[in-house]
Amino acid sequence: MKDLEPETPFEINDYIRLEQMPHFLCPGCGHGIALRALLWAVHELQIDKDKLAVVSGIGCSGRLSAYIDANTFHTTHGRPLAFATGLALARPDLHVIVITGDGDSLAIGGNHLIHACRRNLNLTCMMLNNEIYGMTGGQVSPTTSSNRYTTTTPAGNTEPVFDACALASAAGASFVGREVTMQVTGLKNLMRGAIEHHGFSFVEVISDCTEIYGRKNDLGMSPEMMLSQKATMRPEAYRNTVDVPFRPNALECGVLTQKDRPEYGSAYREMTANLRAKGKQHG
Amino acid sequence: MVEKRNGPTNVLIVGVGGQGVIMVSKVLAQLCQNHGYEVKQSEVHGMAKRGGGVFSHVRYGSAVWSPTIPEGEADVLLALEWAEALRWINFMNPDTGTFIADTQRIVPPFACRARGRGEEAGYAPQTPEEIMAQVRAGYAIDATSMAEDLGNLKAANTVLLGALSTTLEFPVEDWLEVIRGFVPPHSIDINMAAFAAGREWAQAGDKRVEESAKGLHKADVELQQQVITKLEITEEWCKGCDICVKMCPERCLRLNEQLVAELPDPSKCTGCRMCEWLCPDFAIKITNTPVLEAAE
Amino acid sequence: MANRVNLQGNQACALGAIAAGCTFYGGYPITPSSEVAEAMARELPKVGGTFIQMEDEIASMGAVVGASMGGVKAMTATSGPGFSLKQENLGYACGAEIPCVIVNVMRGGPSTGMPTRPAQGDVMQARWGTHGDHPIIVLTPASVSECYTETIRAFDLTEQLRVPVIVLIDEVIGHLVETVDLDDLTPQTTVSRKFADTPVEGFEPYAVTEDMIPPFPRPGDGYRSHTTGLTHMPNGFPTQNPAKAEAALTRTTDKLVLHKDLIEFCQLIECAGADLVIVAIGISARAAEQAVRDLRGQGVNVGLFRPLTLWPFPETTLKAAVQGAKAVLVPEMNQGQMVLEVERLMAGDLPVHALNKIDGEAITPSEIAAKVKEVL
Secondary structure, X not given: OOOOOOOOOOOHHHXXXXXXXXXXXXXXXXXXXXXXXXXXXXXXXXXXXXXXXXXXXXXXXXXXXXXXXXXXXEOOOXXXXXXXXXXXXXXXXXXXXXXXXXXXXXXXXXXXXHHHHHHOOOOEEEEEEOOEEOOOOOEEOOOOOOOOOEOOEOOOOOOOOOOHHHHHHHOOOOEEEEEEOOOHHHHHHHHHHHHHOOOOEEEEEEOOOHHHHHOOOOXXXXXXXXXXXXXXXXXXXXXXXXXXXXXXXXXXXXXXXXXXXXXXXXXXXXXXXXXXXXXXXXX | OOOOOOOOXXXXXXXXXOOOHHHHHHHXXXXXXXXXXXXXXXXXXXXXXXXXXXXXXXXXXXOOOOOOOOOOOEOEXXXXXXXXXXXXXXXXXOOOOEEEEEOOEOOOHHHOOOOOOOOXXXXXXXXXXXXXXXXXXXXXXXXXXXXXXXXXXXXXXXXXXXXXXXXXXXXXXHHHHHHHXXXXXXXXXXXXXXXXXXXXXXXXXXXXXXXXXXXXOXXXXXXXXXXXXXXXXXXXXOOOOOHHHHHOOOOOOEEOOOOOEEOOOHHHOOOOOHHHHHOOOOOEEEEEXXXXXXXX | OOOEEEEEHHHHHHHHHHHOOOOEEEEOOOOOXXXXXXXXXXXXXXXXXXXXXXOOHHHHHHHHHHHHHOOOOEEEEEOHHHHHHHHHHHHHHHHHOOOOEEEEEEEEOOOOOEEEEEOOOOHHHHHHOOOOOOOXXXXXXXXXXXXXXXXXXXXXXXXXXXXXXXXXXXXXXXXXXXXXXXXXXXXXXXXXXXXXXXXXXXXXXXXXXXOOOOOEOOOOOOOOOEEEOOOEOOOXXXXXXXXXXXXXXXXXXXXXXXXXXXXXXXXXXXXXXOOEEEEOOHHHHHHHHHHHHHHHHOOOOEEEEEEOEEEOOOHHHHHHHOOOOOEEEEEEOOOOOHXXXXXXXXXXXXXXXXXXXXXXXXXXXXXXXXXXXXXX
């Protein structure tokens, strides 16, 4: 982490479009907490809002971009990483952050996700995983837990679940992390690490959909869902502790993968600069 | 000096995790063994971690049967922390016992009953003067400050050993030899100095009290700054999700009849910001203004 | 200094793009358009631009729109199935008014169809491929030099009007090699979009201006505006208010009506006093031109109307061109797509005949001449 502390304390109203508030999310939706963590990280890194570009897809997560006081792009379903790839390559001076959801990035946009991981372009991808297609009315998603009821799994979900972080790591993402919304400062620090990372960074935020997922599955209201999500997580500090054998199914939190790989945009620009230099020599 | 009696001599050493209670008791046990006594040392420290209570019983004599000191029979109570000294004071023999305690106060988290920043902790209120008036002989010594002045506050336990050495019959050279064997080589000099300082301080009389201004644990004094907390709720943004109400460690928020969060008693809010950070609707804002700034 | 080279139509599209100031290409390999990508991969680094081969057709369209949202001139190229896949993000560019150029080299369809065979089956897909009512401009070069010049024009139009422009060529034109003089064809100036330069305070990214083209807020210039595929108000944020939604949608289509003269471009060959006017594009237009020459030699009064801007269709120009004619013939390599538009415009005033071919072969001049004789 950079030893850089902003002089002013974080004030969320400096980073949101006040005229668009209150936002449209349901009561207790974890996406709002994730948005705070993201903007908090942006504040701590002292990123100029004019140089911040937020690209989002479709779904509840996709709507978040509209509330951020930055250059925001609400694109098509599953494609924010594709748009962001073009934007980041065309404008390397911008900080490009992608906000996506579990359906957006793992189902319809799965191809873009794995190739973004492989390519390692300098992008930050924050995936809000609430295990459900919320905006369309609560259909099963690639991350819906087993046996959970959704409008398209009326007898319980029988499909296995995607481990988004394992997928991203396997596809080559050079920074992968996971955090629950309950740990908002931990999430902020994780987002900060992800934005600072030079290359493709992927953060899975375990968010809660109370209204149409929690309710249907008797998971309690937001506070209960948040606490139970936290309880199923293994914090980074417990990574190599006695906790591991006792809770083999706990999801690992914190930074899961961090490695040095050539960043695509810099590598491409270096290559083209060399080509132009050679071209000039030869005449 | 501890009077010779039939049966073993009992030294109860107490403190909190991380201070060196075990090291002190090991030094004493080794010393006794070197002098041909039978020694029994028993301790409880497993669950203490750093900051939790630790105690160690050391008994020595020609024959020792039980490893623990019965209540009221300790010849010396050596405490590395003030509240721990008070907790164990009834183990000391009221007629013959010697009380040696560091006046250093380490406030345990659970003593922070008043949750506001800068509020008084629920720490033992008895002053060293009051306690010293009740005991037959003893020393309330600011060993931590003495050690710190010598260059390393970790040597506070050796200062106390120096004070202890005035109450037991072993020669000074033997004490020093054992201590040398127990401390890391690079800190031998400072421990020698600490022992000498503690011994010299205690030799000045049978009862002595000295408490410096640094009597409270450092972390407490420096981190806690009293603040005036203001909690503002943007009612139009609140959707009544209940997160702030359920997550507040002080349970001081509630939903009103319109299902909007409210703070009925602002004095209960400690300004911890949990509700602000977890509000998905950005409807809560906490401002903590340091009291000094507010006065200006 | 002459710069005469032998070029393929696809390559000419790429060089035209470079000449127009394109600095971003996102593509995906597909026959018969791959030469556009190959040429761009070679040429873009020379001008400091960026070429990227994306993971799929959808992503390449997304990347192109994304790059253009960053303020640079961007292009992609594809063919039939790929063009279908690009439609959603193309629709986004239409709705959010993001400039971009798409070269679509038409091949036999539907589905995989005949990848190496020519067709003109995307006339309607180019116009109506993406869902919803939307503005779009489609240009139809019929030669290698026109591939070059029309791609440049495509960039000028897309940048000036903030409407996606499709360069619609068939496989024959795409793979045709002709000698062209690039210096002759390269214009002195090219057009870039109008970037917002008004005060940030109160700026509206989709404000209704006199020319109906809102200035483009470049990221980094301080406007911090919102771009969305949702129907939006002048301030860029979504609305479902009926009046506001209709106003927003009609502005984007009315914009093209307002700038009709800038967009429309046709070639009229011997239409004056013609008994029959042939309406054709691409390779079919070249065959028709030969047929016109042959038939005129035989004393048959025919003319050719060639819309280089296919969509929006140059209605008034066509209506003027067919004054005095007795019939209209539309030869095209599909089962009758452009003919529907021509029939609509003639609306019973003139008989409209179709000559259709979907066998993967180009229409020949003699086939057209025979049809003309048949209907006259």
